[in-house]
Amino acid sequence: MSVPDQSSRLPGFYSQALAERGRTVAAWARLSAAQLAALDGSGGLTPDQADHMIENVVGVHALPLGVAANFLVNGRDVLVPMAIEEPSVVAGASFMAKLARAGGGFFAHASEPHMIGQLQIVEVVDVHSARIRLLENKARLLELANQVDPVLIKFGGGARDLEVRVIEQSPIGAFLAAHLIYDTRDAMGANAINTACETLAPAIEQISGGRVHLRILSNLADRRLARARCAIPVEALAFDQYSGEWVRDGIVAAYAFAAADPYRAATHNKGVMNGIDAVVIATGNDWRAIEAGAHAYAARSGRYTSLSTWAVDGAGALAGTLELPMAVGIVGGATRVHPTAQAALALMGVTTARALAEVIVSVGLAQNLAALRALATEGIQRGHMSLHARQVAIAAGAKGARVEQVAGRMVAEKSVRIDRAEAILAELEAESRKP
Ligand code: MEV
Numbered sequence: 001m002s003v004p005d006q007s008s009r010l011p012g013f014y015s016q017a018l019a020e021r022g023r024t025v026a027a028w029a030r031l032s033a034a035q036l037a038a039l040d041g042s043g044g045l046t047p048d049q050a051d052h053m054i055e056n057v058v059g060v061h062a063l064p065l066g067v068a069a070n071f072l073v074n075g076r077d078v079l080v081p082m083a084i085e086e087p088s089v090v091a092g093a094s095f096m097a098k099l100a101r102a103g104g105g106f107f108a109h110a111s112e113p114h115m116i117g118q119l120q121i122v123e124v125v126d127v128h129s130a131r132i133r134l135l136e137n138k139a140r141l142l143e144l145a146n147q148v149d150p151v152l153i154k155f156g157g158g159a160r161d162l163e164v165r166v167i168e169q170s171p172i173g174a175f176l177a178a179h180l181i182y183d184t185r186d187a188m189g190a191n192a193i194n195t196a197c198e199t200l201a202p203a204i205e206q207i208s209g210g211r212v213h214l215r216i217l218s219n220l221a222d223r224r225l226a227r228a229r230c231a232i233p234v235e236a237l238a239f240d241q242y243s244g245e246w247v248r249d250g251i252v253a254a255y256a257f258a259a260a261d262p263y264r265a266a267t268h269n270k271g272v273m274n275g276i277d278a279v280v281i282a283t284g285n286d287w288r289a290i291e292a293g294a295h296a297y298a299a300r301s302g303r304y305t306s307l308s309t310w311a312v313d314g315a316g317a318l319a320g321t322l323e324l325p326m327a328v329g330i331v332g333g334a335t336r337v338h339p340t341a342q343a344a345l346a347l348m349g350v351t352t353a354r355a356l357a358e359v360i361v362s363v364g365l366a367q368n369l370a371a372l373r374a375l376a377t378e379g380i381q382r383g384h385m386s387l388h389a390r391q392v393a394i395a396a397g398a399k400g401a402r403v404e405q406v407a408g409r410m411v412a413e414k415s416v417r418i419d420r421a422e423a424i425l426a427e428l429e430a431e432s433r434k435p
Helices: 018-029 033-040 047-051 089-101 127-136 138-145 150-154 190-208 244-260 262-282 287-298 333-337 339-348 353-375 381-395 401-413 418-433
Strands: 065-073 076-083 107-110 114-122 158-167 175-183 211-217 225-232 308-312 318-325
Touching: 018 033, 018 076, 018 339, 033 339, 065 089, 065 339, 065 353, 076 089, 076 262, 076 339, 076 353, 089 225, 089 262, 089 353, 089 381, 107 353, 114 190, 127 138, 127 158, 127 175, 127 190, 138 158, 138 175, 138 190, 175 190, 190 211, 225 353, 244 262, 244 308, 244 318, 244 353, 262 287, 262 318, 262 339, 262 353, 287 318, 308 353, 318 353, 333 339, 339 353, 381 401, 381 418, 401 418
Parallel strands: none
Antiparallel strands: 065 076, 107 225, 114 175, 114 211, 158 175, 225 318, 308 318
């Protein structure tokens, strides 16, 4: 757990040696030696543990795990673990979180953890009267759904509502879609909701006179939304030759492109998801579920658009918002069995699924800001270049200090290519062999 009044501003963290960074965050969050080992790669998921998670296991797959600094979410300092292979994402999130602090950081709110379970009811003689009969029996059906998971009920979760929609037109004609609204508390809840849907099916068939076909949760979890906002004072946006006003207005114009055009919105939202997925993966959550929900939500009006908004507020600050479904949990599934996911949650000091969702949506907003700020000013390549160059240098076979040397030369030459990296590496090696 983070210590109250401890700042997530970690000056110099970036330039610390790898092992020192691990020690810094472990001390910051008072992690145990085992938790630190799970983060720094000396511990973590074993092949034996993995063997119990999926089928045909032959090993485990690693990703870089970075920690984003500077985040202030609802007045609480938080260090954010991010598992991602793409350069610039962790640095971008950290930098934007630093700018956002000038406006009080991120203010985030997650709704109740209400999942939607769907039952497709086909072969119904009169869909409209069947719908009403199902609604008449709502109390009985909810009670039945509540018998599925006594543990969830004990923790305050369970069935909340039943809605029934008539799908008038489809390739198989009219049918009914029943939605079970189910509070899954601190679990992502896929198993609980799917079991509840399967349990309800016979009663629903009996009441509707139809046949229940599919029984599965919806990833368009629009009853489980996470929202964040931030306001960056215009002075905080100025850098190099760019005035704060120029950067602010450029970001608003960049947002307008995504708001109006699906081709741009897809890339804009991909930038949001760079931040979101990295935390979702670090915490052992189902990032495909989050991706599916995000993009379906972005298209909810019938036209795919931006998940975020950017505008100038009354004080002239750059005001951003982000809202999307956030079905993440802190108990059950991989969050429980994966030691790195456990350590990642401990690092963040989140003790509820809602608190985790609030951090994640804040990171998404920060990441979107990082991308738009770069795109609206110097372009994305400058920042990407040096990190990309390091990856190319490693791919060419550079090791240790050679990585920086090769990368530095390629950036200076503005030519980041594998053949160039190999040539520079060969030159350096030849030079070092000279007496
Ligand atoms: C790259 O991973 C993400 C961006 O393309 C996002 C954007 O264009 O807004 C930079």
